[in-house]
Amino acid sequence: MTSTSAKYLHIDRVCKSFTNGSKVTDVLSDIRLTIDKGEFVSIIGHSGCGKSTLLNLIAGLTDVTTGALKLEGREVNAPGPERAVVFQNHSxxxxxxxxxxxxxxxxxxxxxxxxxxxxxxxxxxxxxxxxxxxxxxxxxxxxxxxxxxxxxxxxxxxxxPKVLLLDEPFGALDALTRAHLQDAVMDIHARLGNTMIMITHDVDEAVLLADRIVMMTNGPAATIGEVLDVAIPRPRDRIALASHPDYVRAREAVLRFLYERHRFVEAAE
Incomplete structure (x- = not known):
């Protein structure tokens, strides 16, 4: 989903580093992404690639090191009710x-x-x-x-909230409960038309729910490797999609990206 209108959520050349004494760890590097109002974006990548750090930056729970992150033209530098977070732990x-x-x-x-x-x-x-x-x-x-x-x-x-942030909210649930909640989230998104950003490790979940899938490279200094448009009409039915050619193609593209990145890490070790 693309837009020629004013940028809604704009992440511009964002980098994030953490300092522990004299040691500096670069977690995210040169993140550039624009998300449209009402869009559902999934962020996927291997463990340690900075997915949750990126979500925390959008939530205002941690500060960017360099770059800018703006929602409707206003810089995000603190938590606020316009950006609500649902964590894996319900809290x-x-x-x-x-x-x-x-x-x-x-x-x-x-x-x-x-x-x-x-x-x-x-x-x-x-x-x-x-x-x-x-x-x-x-x-x-x-x-x-x-x-x-x-x-x-x-x-x-x-x-x-203007943006609902979901940090692997179904990761600890059994498969059937997870499926029911995925359907509930799709229904809520359809009814409210709000902007949603979800962190996930689940390729099928990403393809089922998202308008676009943001694929992160491995850390340290992770960045966005690819962004995939999921050109599947809504409403989506998980049973009907199982053999849908666009679903299969999107799933294969994400798996290929993750597999090739994983191979790269193995070869470098």
Whole structure:
């Protein structure tokens, strides 16, 4: 997906290094990427290639070393509710109910702009988006891992973020639960049209969900090796796509990139 309009999320020649005493480690080098409003982008690469570091830069959880990262023309240099993150660990507060975990986020963002009744309705609306209204009064320990991730997504969406950042949110789940949540994310993206960026190790997940797949080279000093357009119409059905020629071609292209990069690392060792 490309755009000739103003750049929505623009990553311009970003580098990231970490310093430990006299040792400097270059994690990311010369990252250049523009993401359109409403686009779904998957970022994939081998472990240690800086995928999560890149997501943290977009989230404002860590600062860029050089370069610039801008959302709607404004520099990103701190966390903000317009960029919500869903981590692999759901990070729900175990002593609060599902409802109250989402309420925390809603009150933080909307206490000055929504009445108490409006905030209540908004909490239930976001729980309904992820089909978790029935568990509103339960605590995280009383529901499954997949349900906890649904609540984490609802909490993130409740802040009405401009960009939803997903850091391998289904990595710890079983295959069937993962598939259900992938379908839920596709449905939410279709309904809300929000911008989503997902880190994943799963090639099939990347192809199923994304409009574009950003493939990272191996670290240190990792950069973007290739960007693949996934030219598959939406809505997408995982069963129908299994033998779809465009799906097969996209999957092969990502596997080829990852395999060739892996071979390069092995040859260099």
């Amino acid at each position: 729900l507060l175990p002593w609060l109910t599902v409802y109250d975990n989402v309420k925390l986020a809603v009150n933080k963002v909307f206490s000055a702009t929504k009445t108490r009744a409006e905030r209540h309705d908004w909490i239930l609306h976001n729980l309904d988006l992820v089909q978790m209204t029935h568990a509103a009064d339960k605590r995280p320990g009383e529901i499954s891992g997949g349900m906890r991730q649904r609540v984490g997504i609802a909490r993130a969406l409740s802040m009405e």
